[in-house]
Amino acid sequence: xxxxxxxxxxxxxxxxxxxxxxxxxxxxxxxxxxxxxxxxxxxxxxxxxxxxxxxxxxxxxxxxxxxxxxxxxxxxxxxxxxxxxxxxxxxxxxxxxxxxxxxxxxxxxxxxxxxxxxxxxxxxxxxxxxxxx
Numbered sequence: 001x002x003x004x005x006x007x008x009x010x011x012x013x014x015x016x017x018x019x020x021x022x023x024x025x026x027x028x029x030x031x032x033x034x035x036x037x038x039x040x041x042x043x044x045x046x047x048x049x050x051x052x053x054x055x056x057x058x059x060x061x062x063x064x065x066x067x068x069x070x071x072x073x074x075x076x077x078x079x080x081x082x083x084x085x086x087x088x089x090x091x092x093x094x095x096x097x098x099x100x101x102x103x104x105x106x107x108x109x110x111x112x113x114x115x116x117x118x119x120x121x122x123x124x125x126x127x128x129x130x131x132x133x
Contacts, residue, residue, distance in 0.1 A: 015036050016036060063087050064077030071099070116128075
């Protein structure tokens with residue numbers, strides 16, 4: 001029972017919105033936005049605007065379910081339920097590590113709460129950090 005309560009408490013830490021913006025407005029811009037919901041679903045939005053790129057601007061969306069074990073989060077998408085004309089990104093088999101400052105650490109060290117994607121079948125998702133807001 002204690003283990004169950006512990007994992008529930010930790011999964012509550014995971015909940016919320018994560019974002020990362022790379023580049024500079026008016027030039028090249030890449031944005032990642034991820035929301036982890038309490039019902040264990042997620043929504044992901046990837047936006048890029050590249051000067052001289054083809055296409056110059058793109059929006060991609062993904063959704064599905066997430067699960068956690070320890071500080072690792074695994075994303076799954078069901079092709080029958082989670083994919084349509086808008087939601088085409090497949091985050092299936094993607095895993096991320098939840099990184100936060102340990103509550104027992106009383107030092108002045110600043111640790112930004114984030115998800116660090118370790119594995120993904122989407123090449124540009126591997127090794128990306130997105131920060132909790």
